[in-house]
Amino acid sequence: MELLEIMSRRYSCRSFSDKNISRDDLEMILKAGYTAPVGRGAYDQILITVIENKNLLNELDKTGSKFFNGKIKKPTYSASTVILVSAKKSENDLVHYCNASCIIENMILMSANLKIQSVYLLGAIEALKKDSELCEKLGLGREYFPVAAMALGYDSQDNNKVIKNNKIKTMYI
Numbered sequence: 398m399e400l401l402e403i404m405s406r407r408y409s410c411r412s413f414s415d416k417n418i419s420r421d422d423l424e425m426i427l428k429a430g431y432t433a434p435v436g437r438g439a440y441d442q443i444l445i446t447v448i449e450n451k452n453l454l455n456e457l458d459k460t461g462s463k464f465f466n467g468k469i470k471k472p473t474y475s476a477s478t479v480i481l482v483s484a485k486k487s488e489n490d491l492v493h494y495c496n497a498s499c500i501i502e503n504m505i506l507m508s509a510n511l512k513i514q515s516v517y518l519l520g521a522i523e524a525l526k527k528d529s530e531l532c533e534k535l536g537l538g539r540e541y542f543p544v545a546a547m548a549l550g551y552d553s554q555d556n557n558k559v560i561k562n563n564k565i566k567t568m569y570i
């Protein structure tokens with residue numbers, strides 16, 4: 398598919414089926430993440446965690462729902478895989494949020510190319526930040542903090558979404 402067409406067909410999926418993504422597809426998606434630009438080229442500040450363990454995903458939903466005051470019970474939308482981007486704790490969180498966005502968007506677009514749906518997760522990860530016990534179980538230790546994540550898999554509703562129209566205002570001067 399042409400790049401702009403892949404981008405236009407991407408949408409946030411919020412109802413995943415229980416079909417797992419293949420290891421080959423997962424590796425392609427991760428490779429796309431690795432190619433992302435990162436502030437000052439500080440790739441060594443970043444940790445990517447692939448979460449496929451059902452118990453940990455359930456725990457992430459439980460903690461994540463606190464961000465939404467319990468209104469969204471499963472903020473990972475029952476995805477079989479969540480890819481978490483964490484960063485080494487530092488004075489400047491801003492660059493880590495920008496880095497995570499670049500990495501995640503690359504992975505989201507590669508997913509779309511592979512006909513795998515996804516959604517960016519920020520809310521649930523904000524709640525995870527405050528759950529040191531779960532951060533520990535996710536292997537972040539004291540060194541890393543969770544920045545943002547994406548949930549990915551196959552759409553249970555098999556949505557045939559229309560191509561996105563532009564909603565962003567542009568000025569030429």
Ligand SMILES: Cc1cc2nc3c(=O)[nH]c(=O)nc-3n(C[C@H](O)[C@H](O)[C@H](O)COP(=O)(O)O)c2cc1C
Pocket residue numbers: 407408409410411516517518519520521561
């Ligand atoms: C930085 C960022 C944070 C987001 N956080 C969440 C989130 O926590 N939960 C969620 O369901 N969607 C989240 N989204 C998805 C947006 O709501 C979605 O991209 C937007 O509504 C446009 O819809 P589309 O992705 O279907 O085109 C996030 C997107 C971005 C870029």
